[in-house]
Amino acid sequence: MINIALLGYGTVGSGVVEVLETNRESINKKAGEELNLKYVLDLRDFPGDPIQEKIVHDYEVIANDPEIQIVIEVMGGVEPAYTFVKRALESGKSVCTSNKELVAKHGAELLQIAREKNINFLFEASVGGGIPIIRPLNSSLTADEIDVITGILNGTTNYILSKMSDEGLDFDSVLKDAQDKGYAERNPEADVEGYDACRKIAILSSLAFGNQVDYEDIYTEGITKITAEDIKYAKAMGRSIKLLASSKKIDDSFYAMVAPCMVAPAHPLFSVNNVFNAIFAHGNVLGDVMFYGSGAGKLPTASAVVADVVDAAKHLQSNMMTFWSSKKLELADIKNASRRFFVRVEGDSTKVAEIENTFGKVELVDAGIAGEIGFVTGVMTEADFAAKAEKTTGIINRIRLED
Numbered sequence: 001m002i003n004i005a006l007l008g009y010g011t012v013g014s015g016v017v018e019v020l021e022t023n024r025e026s027i028n029k030k031a032g033e034e035l036n037l038k039y040v041l042d043l044r045d046f047p048g049d050p051i052q053e054k055i056v057h058d059y060e061v062i063a064n065d066p067e068i069q070i071v072i073e074v075m076g077g078v079e080p081a082y083t084f085v086k087r088a089l090e091s092g093k094s095v096c097t098s099n100k101e102l103v104a105k106h107g108a109e110l111l112q113i114a115r116e117k118n119i120n121f122l123f124e125a126s127v128g129g130g131i132p133i134i135r136p137l138n139s140s141l142t143a144d145e146i147d148v149i150t151g152i153l154n155g156t157t158n159y160i161l162s163k164m165s166d167e168g169l170d171f172d173s174v175l176k177d178a179q180d181k182g183y184a185e186r187n188p189e190a191d192v193e194g195y196d197a198c199r200k201i202a203i204l205s206s207l208a209f210g211n212q213v214d215y216e217d218i219y220t221e222g223i224t225k226i227t228a229e230d231i232k233y234a235k236a237m238g239r240s241i242k243l244l245a246s247s248k249k250i251d252d253s254f255y256a257m258v259a260p261c262m263v264a265p266a267h268p269l270f271s272v273n274n275v276f277n278a279i280f281a282h283g284n285v286l287g288d289v290m291f292y293g294s295g296a297g298k299l300p301t302a303s304a305v306v307a308d309v310v311d312a313a314k315h316l317q318s319n320m321m322t323f324w325s326s327k328k329l330e331l332a333d334i335k336n337a338s339r340r341f342f343v344r345v346e347g348d349s350t351k352v353a354e355i356e357n358t359f360g361k362v363e364l365v366d367a368g369i370a371g372e373i374g375f376v377t378g379v380m381t382e383a384d385f386a387a388k389a390e391k392t393t394g395i396i397n398r399i400r401l402e403d
């Protein structure tokens, strides 16, 4: 029997208990031994819930119990999760977590401790919820040099953008509706400002490139400035607007960015809608590959956590090497990255000559909106675009293109 402890009985924690109960027999068979949930750490009590008899309020009980071999951390946030997880690893307990803040900030260090102790620190659920992506990057794709990872990594924003597109609604009313239905948090900042996607692409980039990518270094723009009019233009161009989190290796430089983009219809991420997530990658020998599925939610996330527990149970005394060093990867300044831009400017057709004088030849886009001009630039660097935009009066919005 392998004893495990669960830190946090919130949405994901209760999902973990549900998955362990629902699939008890097959999970035990796959783990090779019976998994016994011995403790659940939470500040609260749950009278009437069968879990109550396992509830402890003091982490010391778990930390000091030599019978506990695997700790599941699903509390979220950096502290006290970091202190608890580090202590568990240092005392020889493997850890499985869904906590992207923790993994993005301390992943390299926690993996190093797990390596030294010959145990495991696993975090499949920290990116893409139930979508297998961490394990593929660590095993199935290791023959490749990954040069592109582009993901729709946040379900809340993908739901909002899909609904804005389907129903022609503006951002604020869709956000309110999503909050009322419980699809978006009461405090939606981490999702709508792109911070959640930023941490996730930092984790994927660190794994793909092998060195620490600090999320603070990643240029991040959310979706709060996207309007119903922008969506009309995207439709007129046959494109969809998606919050893309991407990292690319171009020659010897690494670029990473989170920003809403107008995605071309031929791109595999074009039709990833609603709460679904997807991760597109390109490897130098494999070519293109994409992972798609439920990127959030209680049971999909719990499914990935429990799969990690099974893996940890199968490798109790052997570390599964993960290629992520603490050496910092210096990202190139995105000012030097090149792409096309879609721009909306106040005015009428008499303004086109002035626009082309500044931007060079542009493609006009007609979305039937009076009083403004929509156009797409040629390929230029971010710095070049910013300088040209500075010279242009009446810019309403600009959105990057992803081809």
Ligand code: HSE
Pocket (backbone or CB within 6 Å): 129, 153, 154, 155, 156, 157, 191, 196, 295, 296, 297
């Ligand atoms: N808030 C996240 C999302 C949950 O909307 O995708 C999963 O990390």
